[in-house]
Amino acid sequence: xxxxxxxxxxxxxxxxxxxxxxxxxxxxxxxxxxxxxxxxxxxxxxxxxxxxxxxxxxxxxxxxxxxxxxxxxxxxxxxxxxxxxxxxxxxxxxxxxxxxxxxxxxxxxxxxxxxxxxxxxxxxxxxxxxxxxxxxxxxxxxxxxxxxxxxxxxxxxxxxxxxxxxxxxxxxxxxxxxxxxxxxxxxxxxxxxxxxxxxxxxxxxxxxxxxxxxxxxxxxxxxxxxxxxxxxxxx
Amino acid sequence: xxxxxxxxxxxxxxxxxxxxxxxxxxxxxxxxxxxxxxxxxxxxxxxxxxxxxxxxxxxxxxxxxxxxxxxxxxxxxxxxxxxxxxxxxxxxxxxxxxxxxxxxxxxxxxxxxxxxxxxxxxxxxxxxxxxxxxxxxxxxxxxxxxxxxxxxxxxxxxxxxxxxxxxxxxxxxxxxxxxxxxxxxxxxxxxxxxxxxxxxxxxxxxxxxxxxxxxxxxxxxxxxxxxxxxxxxxxxxxxxxxxxxxxxxxxxxxxxxxxxxxxxxxxxxxxxxxxxxxxxxxxxxxxxxxxxxxxxxxxxxxxxxxxxxxxxxxxxxxxxxxxxxxxxxxx
Numbered sequence: 001x002x003x004x005x006x007x008x009x010x011x012x013x014x015x016x017x018x019x020x021x022x023x024x025x026x027x028x029x030x031x032x033x034x035x036x037x038x039x040x041x042x043x044x045x046x047x048x049x050x051x052x053x054x055x056x057x058x059x060x061x062x063x064x065x066x067x068x069x070x071x072x073x074x075x076x077x078x079x080x081x082x083x084x085x086x087x088x089x090x091x092x093x094x095x096x097x098x099x100x101x102x103x104x105x106x107x108x109x110x111x112x113x114x115x116x117x118x119x120x121x122x123x124x125x126x127x128x129x130x131x132x133x134x135x136x137x138x139x140x141x142x143x144x145x146x147x148x149x150x151x152x153x154x155x156x157x158x159x160x161x162x163x164x165x166x167x168x169x170x171x172x173x174x175x176x177x178x179x180x181x182x183x184x185x186x187x188x189x190x191x192x193x194x195x196x197x198x199x200x201x202x203x204x205x206x207x208x209x210x211x212x213x214x215x216x217x218x219x220x221x222x223x224x225x226x227x228x229x230x231x232x233x234x235x
Numbered sequence: 236x237x238x239x240x241x242x243x244x245x246x247x248x249x250x251x252x253x254x255x256x257x258x259x260x261x262x263x264x265x266x267x268x269x270x271x272x273x274x275x276x277x278x279x280x281x282x283x284x285x286x287x288x289x290x291x292x293x294x295x296x297x298x299x300x301x302x303x304x305x306x307x308x309x310x311x312x313x314x315x316x317x318x319x320x321x322x323x324x325x326x327x328x329x330x331x332x333x334x335x336x337x338x339x340x341x342x343x344x345x346x347x348x349x350x351x352x353x354x355x356x357x358x359x360x361x362x363x364x365x366x367x368x369x370x371x372x373x374x375x376x377x378x379x380x381x382x383x384x385x386x387x388x389x390x391x392x393x394x395x396x397x398x399x400x401x402x403x404x405x406x407x408x409x410x411x412x413x414x415x416x417x418x419x420x421x422x423x424x425x426x427x428x429x430x431x432x433x434x435x436x437x438x439x440x441x442x443x444x445x446x447x448x449x450x451x452x453x454x455x456x457x458x459x460x461x462x463x464x465x466x467x468x469x470x471x472x473x474x475x476x477x478x479x480x481x482x483x484x485x486x487x488x489x490x491x492x493x494x495x496x497x498x499x500x501x502x503x504x505x506x507x508x509x510x511x512x513x514x515x516x517x518x519x520x521x522x523x524x525x526x527x528x529x530x531x532x533x534x535x536x537x538x539x540x541x542x543x544x545x546x547x548x549x550x551x552x553x554x555x556x557x558x559x560x561x562x563x564x565x566x
Contacts, residue, residue: 013472014447014548020267042473044504051266077266084263111265118259148257167255180253196260203255211255 017048025052043074050081059088076105080112087119088197095119110136114145118199122191126153144173148201155207160214167211395515397438398561401430408542413459415488417546423485425453425462427542428559435538436562439512442554444505445469449481450551454514455539460488463536464544465521467508468495478502480521480528484535496529507554515562 016031029052032045039045046069053062063085069078083098096119099112106112113136120128133149140146147170154163170179181202189207192200203211401407413425431437443450449468456462463484471477478498484491500523502508511522517534520527541559 017447044473047266051263054263054266080265081263084261087261109265111262114259115261115263118261121259145259148259151255152257178258179255181256182253194258199259199261201257201259203257205254208253208255 013042013045016045020048020052023055025055028052029056040068043069043078047074047077047081050078050085054081054084054088057088059085063089076102079105080109083112084115087115090122092119092123108139110140110143113139114143117145117149121149121152121201122199124191126156129153142173144170147173152201152203155203155211160207160210164211164214395436395562395564398563400556400558400560401428403428403557403559412456412540412542413453413462415460415485417490421547423464423544423546425456425459425542425544427453427456427540428557431541431559431561433538434514434541434559434561436515436564437513437541438560438562439541439558440510440560441557442507442509443551444507444554445551447548447550448472449546449549450508450510451544451546451549452510452512452542453544454512454541455536456542457536457539461486461536462539463519463533465512466544467498467510467523469504470495470497472504476502476504480523482519482521482529482531484533486535494531498523498528500524500526513562515564 012031012035016028016035019028019031022028029049032049032052035045036042036049046065050062050065053059053065063082066078066081066085069075079098079102083095083102086092086095086098096116099116099119102112103109113132116132117129117136120126120132129149130153133146133153136143136146137150147166150166151163151170154160154166167179189204190200190202192202194200407429409427409429411424412427413423415423415425417423437454439452439454441450441452445467449466451464451466453462453464464482466481468479468481469476470479479495480498481493481495483493502524509522509524511525513520517532517537518530519533520530522528543557
């Protein structure tokens, strides 16, 4: 390879990485694919390409991309990327296995454990939710994902006392408006997704009322406000 | 008189609580975030070999200015990317640690041993052996039973006084103190810590992440055209990168030959580097990740300022503060 060609290749790498840093996912992915076609040993570029593909909602190609990483130095990010891609593809068994292997490398990865909580929620496997959320809470006592998972798991097994304790902690961390929804069109337990693809879980009114009765303090300000508003409206 | 509002009875039952709503997003910021030291640094297997060398690639032998003892030589990198050059060796091929630095860049080879040697004792005549043994016995006796007043065997190492770190806030820098062209379209910029003006001894400490190519500091900056530069250089960026310590002098505005020493430890592209450089008199010592990587002497610039050097294509991010502690010999 001549000097000019090598310096040209280096410029191409720099440009691709600059586009990647600027979050121009489509342009960066195109350049990274071309670079990897010439040099398939660049795992760092492959990880970046996989990230771009995930952002572009192309998880199938992302999973293939991560699977082709060669060196063990890139094994952890490749495993993590593969786990995320499989989770997006709802291939939960593969995803959980990949997260498991990734956690052998990085046992204190909050992000992987939070994703595992989300994955288990989507499966409605409350035992796993409890396990992963508990592990996450040990590492990150302020993790909202862990607290939410533990609330749902505890409420689903009827342990509203424990759920209330976690809810109280969550209320200290998140604005109330993010936890409660007054929309009466949400009648019961439901899994949903918002426009960003985030998994939403709505606890039904019965469960919410049980929590309210167990721990009046969570609902007190809202309840008082609600009563006052209703009273004013009827006058 | 009837009024509908008079008939309104407030609802005694508490309002129904709102529904709990939880979000479980899937995130993968790990793939693009800057990792810290907590990422495990495990040695990986050999990365597939790099491409062959081109006809225009330049290799050059640079004799280091100072001989380092064999025990101090850094271990060769686990995966040497280049095929060893062919040497005409009568007994066995020399153990060479080749490092490829791209075209137009000097390369340092280290030669731990070029040919097998016969045992030392076998080459000594018997008479000399006997004399030597007697001499050793005499020295041992003299050491056990000293005849005169005892003298210290070794002069004590000079004790160094370390002063508080120089202020290195945003206002404490002389930006672009030196702007030297290294190529037609490339300029090296050196910025100096204001208070480091004429230091003869110092300890520089920094922790940084290399985002592109290299991180570099400049020291003993006498004037804009005379200073030393030390870099941590990513020679081959890959999942198993080849990283080297590079140092050179800029004298009269021109780069002297670059000496490069591969880092003996495993690093990755996202490894933050802890760099320490100590200069006392004409002696310089560099540590990376608390491992002594190089030690050399150079008397050309006995004093000068300390700062950072940047060239186009080099990008690094400081993690924490850059600290320069003035050192002086205590009396």
